[in-house]
Amino acid sequence: MASGVQVTKKSGPKTTKDTWWTQFWRSQFIYAWFSFDKMEAMGALYMLYPFMKEHYKTKEEMIAACQNHVQFFNTQPYVANFIIGICIAMIETGQSQEAINAIKVGLMGPLAGIGDSLLWFTIRPILFSVGAGMALQGNVLGPIFAFAAFFFVHWIVRYHGERIGYEQGTKFIERFAESGMMDEVTLAISMVGITVVGCLIATWVSASTPLVLKAGEGEGMAFQPVLDMLMPKLLPALATFLAFWLLVKKRVNPMIVIFIFMLLGILGSVAGVLA
Amino acid sequence: MLIQALLAGCINGLGRLFGNQMAFDRPLIAGTLVGLVYGNLTLGLAIGGTLELMWMGVEGIGGARPANVTVSTIFATAMACVLGKGVTEAVAMAVPVSLLSQVIDNVMTSANSFFQRRFETLANKGDIDALVKWVWAFYPYTFILGVIIIFFPVYYGTGAVESVLNAVPEWLMKGLGTAGGMLPAVGFAMVLGMMYKVELLPMLLLGFALGAYLNMPILGVTFIGIAVTALVFWIRAYIRQQGGESTNG
Numbered sequence: 001m002a003s004g005v006q007v008t009k010k011s012g013p014k015t016t017k018d019t020w021w022t023q024f025w026r027s028q029f030i031y032a033w034f035s036f037d038k039m040e041a042m043g044a045l046y047m048l049y050p051f052m053k054e055h056y057k058t059k060e061e062m063i064a065a066c067q068n069h070v071q072f073f074n075t076q077p078y079v080a081n082f083i084i085g086i087c088i089a090m091i092e093t094g095q096s097q098e099a100i101n102a103i104k105v106g107l108m109g110p111l112a113g114i115g116d117s118l119l120w121f122t123i124r125p126i127l128f129s130v131g132a133g134m135a136l137q138g139n140v141l142g143p144i145f146a147f148a149a150f151f152f153v154h155w156i157v158r159y160h161g162e163r164i165g166y167e168q169g170t171k172f173i174e175r176f177a178e179s180g181m182m183d184e185v186t187l188a189i190s191m192v193g194i195t196v197v198g199c200l201i202a203t204w205v206s207a208s209t210p211l212v213l214k215a216g217e218g219e220g221m222a223f224q225p226v227l228d229m230l231m232p233k234l235l236p237a238l239a240t241f242l243a244f245w246l247l248v249k250k251r252v253n254p255m256i257v258i259f260i261f262m263l264l265g266i267l268g269s270v271a272g273v274l275a
Numbered sequence: 276m277l278i279q280a281l282l283a284g285c286i287n288g289l290g291r292l293f294g295n296q297m298a299f300d301r302p303l304i305a306g307t308l309v310g311l312v313y314g315n316l317t318l319g320l321a322i323g324g325t326l327e328l329m330w331m332g333v334e335g336i337g338g339a340r341p342a343n344v345t346v347s348t349i350f351a352t353a354m355a356c357v358l359g360k361g362v363t364e365a366v367a368m369a370v371p372v373s374l375l376s377q378v379i380d381n382v383m384t385s386a387n388s389f390f391q392r393r394f395e396t397l398a399n400k401g402d403i404d405a406l407v408k409w410v411w412a413f414y415p416y417t418f419i420l421g422v423i424i425i426f427f428p429v430y431y432g433t434g435a436v437e438s439v440l441n442a443v444p445e446w447l448m449k450g451l452g453t454a455g456g457m458l459p460a461v462g463f464a465m466v467l468g469m470m471y472k473v474e475l476l477p478m479l480l481l482g483f484a485l486g487a488y489l490n491m492p493i494l495g496v497t498f499i500g501i502a503v504t505a506l507v508f509w510i511r512a513y514i515r516q517q518g519g520e521s522t523n524g
Contacts, residue, residue: 031294198482265454
């Protein structure tokens with residue numbers, strides 16, 4: 001965890017409400033500036049700029065701050081607001097640029113881990129699979145629901161993340177990490193998330209076989225019902241296991257795995273094994 | 276057709292403005308909006324929903340995305356609407372386009388580094404006013420780039436795409452459909468790889484069994500997942516408390 005900077009808001013000018021909302025609006029665009037070398041650096045500078053303008057009175061201060069914030073920064077874009085909240089409190093209390101940068105760099109990794117698994121891989125798949133299921137039945141409320149619900153969630157994460165970061169500084173995340181709460185929360189989220197993924201595999205991976213077993217003469221027997229009796233969704237489970245084995249155990253590039261699956265689908269279909 | 280192609284481009288531009296990290300870039304939303312633009316909402320919903328489920332687990336982690344789901348969804352939905360094709364053809368188009376457009380996307384993201392260089396030079400020179408101007412110039416740049424990459428293929432490409440689609444033999448179309456059905460497995464495997472721990476296997480099994488044997492909807496499975504997780508944590512807290520008391524006493 002980052003070095004323990006305690007933020008106390010006693011000295012220094014206070015930030016106005018207008019500036020706060022300006023930067024909250026700006027936080028939506030943090031990923032637009034994404035570049036391969038400095039990643040979200042410009043997004044963070046863009047978010048912090050209104051505060052810097054309000055609090056750094058001399059040109060030298062402003063230049064030093066800009067030079068600091070063009071440096072590398074990358075985290076899950078929604079939890080970035082928590083880090084920026086801490087930075088704002090540090091700007092208000094007149095902390096050094098080195099200290100601000102240390103906080104940014106120290107927090108971005110651990111927070112990205114939580115943000116990715118909670119937002120990208122648990123909440124969004126749940127909301128969007130409900131929405132997509134409705135859309136497939138021709139219900140226009142599906143995308144509207146998914147969009148509205150996801151916006152609600154991400155604004156809550158952004159707004160309150162930033163507020164907590166601003167008000168409590170690194171104290172919050174340190175208490176969180178020291179008490180072991182961070183690991184507990186991550187585990188709980190993963191447990192729910194992986195249950196959902198299990199259901200997604202059974203529901204939305206489609207693979208079946210049109211094979212017909214011919215014993216002597218006569219109609220023959222379709223193979224898929226036999227497989228279903230053995231275990232429903234056996235082929236989707238095997239397909240996912242194959243992808244997992246290639247991606248995680250063999251460290252194959254995802255692009256290549258997608259190509260392999262396309263080939264598998266085409267060849268299997270041509271050979272009459274898969275449908 | 277011109278207006279529709281431009282509007283379809285704007286949907287991609289909107290996604291790019293938010294760095295493709297907001298809901299606008301998801302196939303469900305983008306596909307529906309394109310369907311709306313072309314006056315075929317039903318088809319937009321069907322294609323958007325199908326591609327959303329197919330690419331559920333595709334997300335940029337640390338900036339690397341395996342496939343560009345936004346560009347391919349918009350392109351495939353627009354083409355299907357213009358040419359009067361269905362979901363199968365759209366999926367068959369979307370898969371190769373997603374791989375190709377991600378390569379183009381990587382080139383465009385590399386071009387962002389030019390802006391980054393510019394920002395750094397100006398920050399080091401201390402020219403803050405110019406820095407702000409460059410920051411504002413980036414918005415229209417990234418938006419227009421997003422429009423262009425959709426507009427030209429959609430507006431000028433219909434003839435070419437139609438002849439390609441007609442030239443694709445029946446067996447390949449069928450094969451691409453089969454492949455499209457299996458592709459979600461890759462997305463889910465990526466998600467599993469992110470979260471995987473041996474201790475989590477029982478929960479994976481639980482979710483799979485509920486889906487495969489009981490055909491339970493995903494929201495119901497989520498509730499059961501939350502309930503089991505809460506129980507596990509409570510039981511664990513209880514055991515810890517008991518252990519604590521016995522060592523103290």
